[in-house]
Amino acid sequence: MSFISVENVKFSYDEDKNYVLNGLNLKIEKGEFVALLGHNGCGKSTAAKLLNAMFIPDEGVVVVDNMITSDEKLTYEIRRNVGLVLQNPDNQLVASVIEEDVAFGPENLGVPPEEIRSRVNVALKMVDMYEYRTHAPHKLSGGQKQRVAIAGILAMKPRCIVFDEPTAMLDPNGREEVMNTIQVLKELGITVVLITHYMDEAVMADRVVVMDNGNILTAGTPREVFSQVNLLKKHSLDVPQATELCYKLSGVGLKFDKMPLNTEECVEFLEGVLK
Amino acid sequence: MSIIEVKDLSFTYGINTPFEKKAVDDVNVCFNEGEVIGLIGHTGSGKSTFVQMLNGLIKPTSGQVLLEGKDIWEKPKEIRKIRFKVGMVFQYPEYQLFDETVYKDISFGPRNKGLNENEIDLTVRKAAKFVGLSDKLLNKSPFDLSGGEKRRAAIAGVIAMDPDVLVLDEPTAGLDPKGREVLLAQIMGYHKERKNTIFFVSHSMEDISRIADRVMVMNKGRLEMFDTPKNIFAQVEKIESMGLRVPQITKIITMLRERGYDLTDGVLTVEQAFSEVVNLLKREGVI
């Protein structure tokens, strides 16, 4: 059985059954890195909150490592397994000092104090905010808050981390660092779900899942998904600039074995053509 | 003439505390009326602090902001007036949205300007359309929107105010790629018609290179560079040393040039790159 399994899930924020998720099916394997894409309001953040029992489906089930999320007795255990970095860090930063904020999660899990200290330090160093550990979270720049919110979840050491647009406010360097962090997590065997509007981040995933109006539009390897340039554009998405250039060049007769997805692949491909 | 002139501008947070931090450090710069200014810089480089001084949201620790030649802090009691002239969309839209419904939120500016109900309604709907916010969301609470929808609502509120100077702090963060594209086109269209001055803070080098007449690069509180996008993004190494990147497409063309291919530098868009590469392929007899 899959590590996380979302089965025929319907979810609505109101009584009138205006379903935001309308029969969603999604399976995530242990150790997999899945990128979740889709237009604004299609239900990505809602889906993310169903993965760690913050929301319970109206219909259908979400199962995390054989635990069904609608069973309240399991909520705590599910949250130990699946950590969620929220889209707006302000909703997550609670303490008045950064290191206390990062310690908050592990404290709740009953981690011993010395271990908390080392986890907090490691997590803050991973996001390059160690120097700021004694500052107040609300006195940070937008991108700095985003980094601290990530550290808070890293310190809980969950087996799966769901990142809801973690790089939206980061500078290009910071975005690269988050992608490197995700690679490190993957090497540690941690399952990662990354919600993003940046196509060049999604190409780094093992699998890309595209949502549209509460359902899944298409899924596959990055190359499978990003080869469908027209379909993506039709659904408010895009492809990396490298892919777009090559796609346009196919219009003037260039042929591909595989669609280039990043700078290096694009340069290599063009050099090959130019010999 | 310059619409805004910034003189020896500095801002320090937490003066005389252990956390004292000089966020903006002695910036001198002039902006022309009707210019689109892009603002880039690493996380914590002082961009938000800088733009918040332009509309008097925070008061400089030292130095001046002159709006049409007059210090905006000349009469501190009238600083609220400045905020209607210099309209600002915050980096996190949650800081800006406050009313019970999205509709009421967007109508705040036009109502304060003294428009009648009919005009207010027109303005609100036009602004909602501008940002691609569907009618059915207007009666929702702004707090019950998705991240990208909130962003759109916040931008609509400022567009409805129609300020002379428009400051957008990360307006495309969290928008889906099409929303980003459409918003950029809308802003450019609006700018062409209205000819107002726009400040556009962004971490997206792609967006900046498309929209800005001139780009300010901030680094550790200082204004490090101020030039056209073409000149800025031609300096790949300098940009990368400040934690930034050039657009992916610029990088591709730069790498090909470094490998000896005859392509023009300063390519900023996929369209430009496409025509450059097609010409090269033709010259080489590949197509």
Ligand SMILES: Nc1ncnc2c1ncn2[C@@H]1O[C@H](COP(=O)(O)OP(=O)(O)OP(=O)(O)O)[C@@H](O)[C@H]1O
């Ligand atoms: N608290 C809420 N109450 C009512 N409706 C909500 C609430 N949160 C979200 N919605 C609605 O549910 C839909 C899905 O929202 P969700 O936040 O899951 O979208 P998303 O895919 O994460 O979008 P974005 O890319 O903009 O973050 C949207 O139409 C939104 O208006």
Ligand SMILES: Nc1ncnc2c1ncn2[C@@H]1O[C@H](COP(=O)(O)OP(=O)(O)OP(=O)(O)O)[C@@H](O)[C@H]1O
């Ligand atoms: N309210 C505050 N109190 C104390 N220090 C602050 C406050 N707000 C920001 N700072 C500090 O001032 C510096 C500049 O912050 P600012 O928000 O202007 O950066 P920014 O360039 O907008 O960054 P980002 O790209 O992350 O939004 C940062 O080092 C930040 O930690």
Ligand SMILES: [Mg+2]
């Ligand atoms: Mg969301």
Ligand SMILES: [Mg+2]
């Ligand atoms: Mg900022």
